[in-house]
Amino acid sequence: MAMGFEWPWQYRFPPFFTLQPNVDTRQKQLAAWCSLVLSFCRLHKQSCMTVMEAQESPLFNNVKLQRKLPVESIQIVLEELRKKGNLEWLDKSKSSFLIMWRRPEEWGKLIYQWVSKSGQNNSVFTLYELTNGEDTEDEEFHGLDEATLLRALQALQQEHKAEIITTGSDGRGVKFF
Amino acid sequence: MAIPLSQIVFIEEQAAGIGKSAKIVVHLHPAPPNREPGPFQSSKNSYIKLSFKEHGQIEFSRRLSEEMTQRRWENKPVSQSVQANKGSQPGRIRAVGIVGIERKLEEKRKETDKNISEAFEDLSKLMIKAKEMVELSKSIANKIKDKQGDITEDETIQFKSYLLSMGIANPVTRETYGSGTQYHMQLAKQLVGILQVPLEEHGGIMSLTEVYCLVNRARGMELLSPEDLVNACKMLDALKLPLRLRVFDSGVMVIELQSHKEEEMVASALETVTEKGSLTSEEFAKLVGMSVLLAKERLLLAEKMGHLCRDDSVEGLRFYPNLFMTQG
Numbered sequence: 001m002a003m004g005f006e007w008p009w010q011y012r013f014p015p016f017f018t019l020q021p022n023v024d025t026r027q028k029q030l031a032a033w034c035s036l037v038l039s040f041c042r043l044h045k046q047s048c049m050t051v052m053e054a055q056e057s058p059l060f061n062n063v064k065l066q067r068k069l070p071v072e073s074i075q076i077v078l079e080e081l082r083k084k085g086n087l088e089w090l091d092k093s094k095s096s097f098l099i100m101w102r103r104p105e106e107w108g109k110l111i112y113q114w115v116s117k118s119g120q121n122n123s124v125f126t127l128y129e130l131t132n133g134e135d136t137e138d139e140e141f142h143g144l145d146e147a148t149l150l151r152a153l154q155a156l157q158q159e160h161k162a163e164i165i166t167t168g169s170d171g172r173g174v175k176f177f
Numbered sequence: 178m179a180i181p182l183s184q185i186v187f188i189e190e191q192a193a194g195i196g197k198s199a200k201i202v203v204h205l206h207p208a209p210p211n212r213e214p215g216p217f218q219s220s221k222n223s224y225i226k227l228s229f230k231e232h233g234q235i236e237f238s239r240r241l242s243e244e245m246t247q248r249r250w251e252n253k254p255v256s257q258s259v260q261a262n263k264g265s266q267p268g269r270i271r272a273v274g275i276v277g278i279e280r281k282l283e284e285k286r287k288e289t290d291k292n293i294s295e296a297f298e299d300l301s302k303l304m305i306k307a308k309e310m311v312e313l314s315k316s317i318a319n320k321i322k323d324k325q326g327d328i329t330e331d332e333t334i335q336f337k338s339y340l341l342s343m344g345i346a347n348p349v350t351r352e353t354y355g356s357g358t359q360y361h362m363q364l365a366k367q368l369v370g371i372l373q374v375p376l377e378e379h380g381g382i383m384s385l386t387e388v389y390c391l392v393n394r395a396r397g398m399e400l401l402s403p404e405d406l407v408n409a410c411k412m413l414d415a416l417k418l419p420l421r422l423r424v425f426d427s428g429v430m431v432i433e434l435q436s437h438k439e440e441e442m443v444a445s446a447l448e449t450v451t452e453k454g455s456l457t458s459e460e461f462a463k464l465v466g467m468s469v470l471l472a473k474e475r476l477l478l479a480e481k482m483g484h485l486c487r488d489d490s491v492e493g494l495r496f497y498p499n500l501f502m503t504q505g
Contacts, residue, residue, distance in 0.1 A: 014490070014495070015500075017488070017490070018490070020486055021487070028501040028505065067488075
């Protein structure tokens with residue numbers, strides 16, 4: 001368990017692990033689950049996961065309380081996250097997924113802000129530079145996983161603020177406008 | 178002034194309305210060329226209307242229909258009918274075709290009618306017998322009560338069991354109260370008398386199965402069928418009686434005193450659950466002194482109202498105060 005991760009009060013509340021039939025109650029429950037999943041993945045720097053891993057992870061399985069969220073309910077939580085833009089299925093059979101504690105558009109905005117602020121519009125960067133370069137050490141997106149970064153840049157590309165290019169044999173880069 | 182009945186194709190009744198009298202519309206065949214002269218040479222209409230200013234429409238219509246069915250004007254020797262076909266006899270044109278079909282239909286209808294009546298003859302005979310039997314069993318039952326006649330204890334019990342096995346709705350009782358609904362209305366009023374006190378003793382609410390047992394035990398003899406009980410209970414509210422039938426989402430049916438407010442009981446249920454942290458239906462039932470069935474319904478209602486939430490695991494179904502809403 002990563003240091004400093006504080007479980008929310010719901011995690012110790014047995015009904016949290018039963019999908020509530022009352023619609024209003026369920027809404028609150030699912031919101032709490034989404035929040036928990038995102039903060040858990042953020043702290044553990046986990047961006048990709050399979051559903052099987054999730055089932056056994058302490059995230060959905062509170063051993064001490066002897067409660068685990070059933071897989072059908074996990075699917076519902078994941079669907080909520082997908083609808084909010086924080087999750088993307090990586091395969092058709094919905095067995096593994098990408099979890100982004102910030103939505104790609106939000107990351108794109110942060111990156112673009114940094115690019116503009118440091119006056120580097122019209123420059124080209126490799127993906128590695130963006131996430132691991134010295135210049136970005138203080139930035140939130142420093143250390144961001146490639147999958148999420150790519151999606152962030154794609155969002156910017158849609159807004160015509162960036163263009164993803166191939167550099168060299170298999171490298172990728174991005175040009176900002 | 179006369180029109181031969183053979184000229185009639187069919188008749189229609191028109192009921193009286195505001196400002197107009199009852200009428201019979203008589204549709205006619207085209208006039209035969211050899212008809213006797215009348216008030217008019219010809220008419221553009223193929224029907225006449227008979228207006229009944231005061232009354233008589235129904236009776237007249239009935240008699241006319243009878244005549245139309247019997248067709249007595251055709252009860253003549255065959256030879257004459259054949260001649261009529263050739264159109265030589267005045268006023269005796271007989272059309273086959275539609276009229277023939279109508280006649281066949283009418284005959285068929287009469288036949289069916291007769292068959293049905295015969296079939297039901299047996300049933301009405303049975304009803305009469307049943308009535309006699311019920312009277313008989315009643316008189317014997319009374320004799321048992323008064324201890325007249327040499328009947329032993331065992332025979333009494335045996336006889337009573339016979340009555341029970343066949344003695345659902347006494348046909349006489351139903352007849353006395355007319356249609357089923359009238360019967361149920363009377364029954365509903367009776368139920369109030371039987372159930373008022375037990376309900377008060379049970380905290381104002383009882384399941385319908387409990388009521389069924391209680392009522393039939395009280396009646397002793399003319400037992401109610403479940404259907405009759407339910408139908409009577411459905412009328413409680415409409416008749417503004419002090420009891421009402423309530424159906425929960427789960428389908429469970431209960432009888433409540435009108436003064437009973439289940440929603441208010443929910444508030445006290447919440448207190449109880451909060452005090453104990455969490456409760457199952459059985460635990461709650463025991464604490465409050467209710468049947469488990471009704472205890473569960475109360476907890477489910479509390480959940481529906483958002484006061485409680487559930488924990489469903491291998492350990493069973495427990496209810497907790499709904500912290501999702503209160504702690505947000």
